[in-house]
Amino acid sequence: MANIILNKKEGESTNSLVYRFNKKVIRSGILREVKKNRYNERKVNRNKRRASALHREQKRKEIETAKKMGALKF
Numbered sequence: 001m002a003n004i005i006l007n008k009k010e011g012e013s014t015n016s017l018v019y020r021f022n023k024k025v026i027r028s029g030i031l032r033e034v035k036k037n038r039y040n041e042r043k044v045n046r047n048k049r050r051a052s053a054l055h056r057e058q059k060r061k062e063i064e065t066a067k068k069m070g071a072l073k074f
Contacts, residue, residue, distance in 0.1 A: 002028050 004024050008017050025031055044052075068074040 002030060004028060004030075 004021065005022065006017065006021055008014075064074065
């Protein structure tokens with residue numbers, strides 16, 4: 001991301017300064033980047049994926065044995 005630096009010009013109103021700032025932000029593309037990445041989630045690391053897969057496999061086996069024993073009816 002880029003840093004946007006503005007100095008208030010002599011005799012410039014605050015509204016004019018805010019207007020210039022908004023225009024500079026839009027032109028720089030920062031706003032577009034932020035909106036694009038807004039809902040992106042980080043990738044889960046390898047160890048966490050592996051632990052999750054092992055947990056799913058263990059639960060699957062537990063359910064299978066419970067079905068065989070008659071504890072679960074599906």
